[in-house]
Amino acid sequence: MKILKTIEELKEIRKTINLSVGFVPTMGALHDGHISLIKQAREENDVVIVSIFVNPTQFLPGEDLDKYPKKDEADKKICEMCKVDYVFMPEISTMYQKEEVLIKAPNISYILEGESRPGHFDGVLQVVLKLFNLTKPTNAYFGKKDAQQLALIQQMVKNLFLDINIVPCEIVREKDGLALSSRNVYLNDTQRKDALLISKSLYQAASLVGKGEKKSAILKAKMYEIMKNLEVEYIAIVNRNFNQIEEVELKNTIILVVARFGNTRLLDNIWL
Amino acid sequence: MKILKTIEELKEIRKTINLSVGFVPTMGALHDGHISLIKQAREENDVVIVSIFVNPTQFLPGEDLDKYPKKDEADKKICEMCKVDYVFMPEISTMYQKEEVLIKAPNISYILEGESRPGHFDGVLQVVLKLFNLTKPTNAYFGKKDAQQLALIQQMVKNLFLDINIVPCEIVREKDGLALSSRNVYLNDTQRKDALLISKSLYQAASLVGKGEKKSAILKAKMYEIMKNLEVEYIAIVNRNFNQIEEVELKNTIILVVARFGNTRLLDNIWL
Numbered sequence: 001m002k003i004l005k006t007i008e009e010l011k012e013i014r015k016t017i018n019l020s021v022g023f024v025p026t027m028g029a030l031h032d033g034h035i036s037l038i039k040q041a042r043e044e045n046d047v048v049i050v051s052i053f054v055n056p057t058q059f060l061p062g063e064d065l066d067k068y069p070k071k072d073e074a075d076k077k078i079c080e081m082c083k084v085d086y087v088f089m090p091e092i093s094t095m096y097q098k099e100e101v102l103i104k105a106p107n108i109s110y111i112l113e114g115e116s117r118p119g120h121f122d123g124v125l126q127v128v129l130k131l132f133n134l135t136k137p138t139n140a141y142f143g144k145k146d147a148q149q150l151a152l153i154q155q156m157v158k159n160l161f162l163d164i165n166i167v168p169c170e171i172v173r174e175k176d177g178l179a180l181s182s183r184n185v186y187l188n189d190t191q192r193k194d195a196l197l198i199s200k201s202l203y204q205a206a207s208l209v210g211k212g213e214k215k216s217a218i219l220k221a222k223m224y225e226i227m228k229n230l231e232v233e234y235i236a237i238v239n240r241n242f243n244q245i246e247e248v249e250l251k252n253t254i255i256l257v258v259a260r261f262g263n264t265r266l267l268d269n270i271w272l
Numbered sequence: 273m274k275i276l277k278t279i280e281e282l283k284e285i286r287k288t289i290n291l292s293v294g295f296v297p298t299m300g301a302l303h304d305g306h307i308s309l310i311k312q313a314r315e316e317n318d319v320v321i322v323s324i325f326v327n328p329t330q331f332l333p334g335e336d337l338d339k340y341p342k343k344d345e346a347d348k349k350i351c352e353m354c355k356v357d358y359v360f361m362p363e364i365s366t367m368y369q370k371e372e373v374l375i376k377a378p379n380i381s382y383i384l385e386g387e388s389r390p391g392h393f394d395g396v397l398q399v400v401l402k403l404f405n406l407t408k409p410t411n412a413y414f415g416k417k418d419a420q421q422l423a424l425i426q427q428m429v430k431n432l433f434l435d436i437n438i439v440p441c442e443i444v445r446e447k448d449g450l451a452l453s454s455r456n457v458y459l460n461d462t463q464r465k466d467a468l469l470i471s472k473s474l475y476q477a478a479s480l481v482g483k484g485e486k487k488s489a490i491l492k493a494k495m496y497e498i499m500k501n502l503e504v505e506y507i508a509i510v511n512r513n514f515n516q517i518e519e520v521e522l523k524n525t526i527i528l529v530v531a532r533f534g535n536t537r538l539l540d541n542i543w544l
Binding site: 007011097099102103104106107125129130133134152155160161162163 | 279283369371372373374375376377378379380397401402405406424427428430431432433434435
């Protein structure tokens with residue numbers, strides 16, 4: 001495994017690769033969710049590149065950029081164990097210049113996460129586009145947990161005619177149901193326990209749908225009830241285009257939850 | 273020479289090309305300025321692709337999108353004579369989808385042309401990025417007449433780490449000095465004659481610089497005097513970063529003029 005620190009190194013290496021490339025962009029602090037993406041990339045490609053870059057442009061002022069968990073040494077070990085070929089770990093100053101062309105995410109970036117974090121997705125698309133252009137992947141792997149991010153990246157690939165196959169990957173959970181997130185380390189014991197109600201509410205909604213319930217309002221009411229002691233930022237029931245829907249459409253519905261625990265926002269969702 | 277109408281055709285063809293590709297993006301109505309770009313591309317590359325696409329997103333409401341000159345048959349002939357390999361002539365509906373990721377040009381897009389035509393450069397960068405991703409050129413050719421556009425495209429290539437060499441090409445002029453432009457056809461006889469004062473004022477400024485004059489204010493005053501009967505939108509003296517400068521810096525200065533003739537805006541400039 002080789003650690004690449006500069007764009008020049010990455011470009012030089014990339015030129016020599018004529019095989020399929022699987023790319024997993026991350027902000028580090030790798031957990032089993034990331035590992036599942038990396039493993040899938042390893043299975044499906046000749047060469048695997050993982051990037052570790054805490055991208056400043058996707059954080060809003062006052063967000064957790066400065067305290068975002070950094071675990072470079074552990075991350076490298078994990079990549080090595082997963083038989084990654086190249087880990088790209090650039091400095092901010094090499095990824096961004098003084099003047100920058102910006103990417104404006106389209107309409108669905110203004111709702112839900114985009115409403116809570118205006119500009120967040122612009123920063124995500126900007127860094128992902130840069131990384132795509134550098135790594136030129138055959139396949140790029142993204143978790144379904146960041147469902148809206150995934151949809152926007154798919155949109156960008158389509159709009160900009162990028163020759164990249166975006167591979168959506170299943171959410172990985174703790175045994176008790178909590179969706180894995182690098183931000184879970186921020187939770188204290190009480191919050192960690194309370195956070196279980198998020199996935200519980202999603203399972204409950206899915207189970208109600210299984211029993212024939214289709215009305216979004218009823219499903220949401222049930223979920224709010226389960227999470228009544230949490231600071232729920234939103235529950236949204238949307239189709240794959242991220243339009244809110246009044247009734248669940250089978251195989252075309254995502255239920256999304258965001259809840260706050262102090263300064264920590266946890267996202268979770270379920271694809272029906 | 274092959275005419276490609278769809279993205280699928282272009283993608284299919286592009287996959288088969290392993291040689292150097294020269295790309296000349298145009299909006300059609302080809303004149304000797306375009307021809308000089310195409311000829312240079314022909315000399316410097318194995319394969320030449322010209323695109324002809326009147327890009328709607330770079331026109332502002334009320335601008336000349338609908339009446340922009342269309343000369344498809346003549347354009348094809350010109351391309352054939354210049355030994356172009358592929359002409360890409362897509363429909364608007366294939367280039368744009370319902371939802372679109374937008375490109376926000378950086379700071380220098382808000383001055384001069386960007387001030388007169390807010391959003392214009394966002395549209396330019398959007399379509400150029402799409403075309404770059406489709407044609408994957410080794411070299412892409414742009415005229416210096418659209419100096420600010422050229423600077424922004426160079427900025428985008430740098431920001432987004434595109435593996436494309438941008439080739440700036442000299443302005444081509446009529447024998448009497450008028451810079452070639454597809455919009456020159458809008459001019460009536462009087463306007464056509466008056467338009468000569470633009471290049472005349474630029475030559476005069478260059479000549480003054482040659483005699484040792486460095487002060488932008490003095491150069492501008494002289495130019496305004498020459499063009500006193502024209503509707504001058506702006507004269508700007510900038511360095512290569514498009515910062516306005518008080519004194520000419522040799523080999524790092526562009527003098528830009530925009531003048532209006534009825535609804536027709538004519539641009540011209542000189543690189544010192």
